[in-house]
Amino acid sequence: MALIFVVSSIEVRVPALRHFPLRDKGVHFIEYGVLGWLCAAASSRTWPSATAWRTASFAVFVAVLWGLSDEIHQALVPGRSSELGDLVADALGAFAGTVGWHRFSNRTVS
16 A cells, blocks of 8 residues: 555656556556455455455455545646546456455355
């Protein structure tokens, strides 16, 4: 979460990625996929007796809430912008990361 905050605080220009469509959304998807994975692991270990559905929901909620705060933060940083599409990519990435962790940890979300 701290890494996301720091990276959101600076203007990042990568000319090589200019030709890839949806590059910004892809980066958001990947970084929030990792965050969703980590939040799912942490919530499952913190509450081992909770259902997988409950820990997964909590992990997605925390990651999306952080994504919302990140978009607000970016709106206040010169050279950065805040977009609803980024928040959607954050939410989809968080969901994918959370489901991925539960699949690989043998905890099914049902």
